[in-house]
Amino acid sequence: MENTIGKILKEARELRRLSLREVEIQSGVSNAYLSQLENDKIKKPSANTLYKLSELFNINFDDLMVAAGIVEKKKDSSKTEGHFAFSSENLTGDEEKRLIEYLKFLRYQQKDDK
Amino acid sequence: MENTIGKILKEARELRRLSLREVEIQSGVSNAYLSQLENDKIKKPSANTLYKLSELFNINFDDLMVAAGIVEKKKDSSKTEGHFAFSSENLTGDEEKRLIEYLKFLRYQQKDDK
DNA sequence: TGCAATTGCTTGATAAAATAAGCGTTTGCT
DNA sequence: AGCAAACGCTTATTTTATCAAGCAATTGCA
Known part of the structure; x- marks a missing residue:
């Protein structure tokens, strides 16, 4: 929430x-x-x-x-519900690479599920 | 001054x-x-x-x-090659969960490599 | 198993943020 | 001129942030 x-x-x-x-x-x-x-x-x-x-x-x-709700969001970019962990500044280059790979993998799986 | x-x-x-x-x-x-x-x-x-x-x-x-001197000047904004893949609107809730778990795993490994 | 270190957390004390009230001065109006 | 409102600012008070000390529970290791 x-x-x-x-x-x-x-x-x-x-x-x-x-x-x-x-x-x-x-x-x-x-x-x-x-x-x-x-x-x-x-x-x-x-x-x-x-x-x-x-x-x-x-x-x-x-x-x-x-x-944190301390301020109302500035620009429109209408989604506050985002998770922080992935604002790319949090990630090292390597982590980013690996996560993208993993995401590809997840989506590949999902496709087969249907 | x-x-x-x-x-x-x-x-x-x-x-x-x-x-x-x-x-x-x-x-x-x-x-x-x-x-x-x-x-x-x-x-x-x-x-x-x-x-x-x-x-x-x-x-x-x-x-x-x-x-105001509250913070030191932030350095290189060169990181702003922000990655789209993880801006949260691109992720389903489930994907987000799984990615966080995976990231935890990655960092857990890394920590042991001291 | 048992002791010691470490964990997250609560509580009490203190320092500081934030406000309400009021000061003396300046401005604007008739 | 003279009153009234608005000005910036100070002080007293209330509220809140922040920390030091210490708690019970968990973890790590001999």
Whole structure:
């Protein structure tokens, strides 16, 4: 359903298999606060904090704010429901290649199912 | 010399010949706080507040943050050869799920390669 | 199996953001 | 001139973000 800042941050962290304390070390944001953020207990985090995390996770800052509902989406591009993991800036070149291959594979399968 | 949030916001407001109270009405941020912001008495404003103002003044949010020294200048935007394949509108929900799982797997492997 | 480290999380304290109220000054109107 | 409204700003207060400490549960290893 609704994308929240918590979901996005948690997903980004788990995707990288980092613990809250590892993120604390790398970002300077305390693990206690990170937990609160991930559980959507913080309503208006500072731009600084949000930026640190977007930088660490390599996700676009604007996108993070939009998806988190902090701001209404700017342009039309009428889909907010997107998943972050794949905004291409999140992926290394190699990962991208492999994912595309895998996607081809998935679609190839699907075709046979019909 | 130094660009500060205060200077930027004040300049933007005066350019439009708005009073603090007019900005308050249009943005929802109190005039008292606006004054503090313009005089650089606030160190870490929330993303929400900053965004409201950037929107009202129609200035780029990232630029505001950079100029305000909240973030360091973002480097190469050369990554913007964005890949279509993964922009979420191209994926079914199921595909997205599977791809995330696969990505987790990829990164899990990678981590063990230390 | 058992101890130690690590996990995510809650809670209490503190610092800071954000507001409401009010100040003295300036502007505009009759 | 004189009143009223609007101005930017300061201060007091409320609200919120953020952190340090510590919890129970899980994991890793001898």
